[in-house]
Amino acid sequence: MKALVVEDEFKSRTLLQRILSRYGNCDVAING
Numbered sequence: 001m002k003a004l005v006v007e008d009e010f011k012s013r014t015l016l017q018r019i020l021s022r023y024g025n026c027d028v029a030i031n032g
Contacts, residue, residue, distance in 0.1 A: 001025070006032035 001024035007013040020026040
């Protein structure tokens with residue numbers, strides 16, 4: 001599974017990245 005996390009808040013972004021990276025490739029964008 002591929003996921004793209006676009007979130008400004010650091011804690012939310014980090015949490016989502018940790019959860020989603022268990023299931024596949026997770027890319028992060030700090031500012032959308």
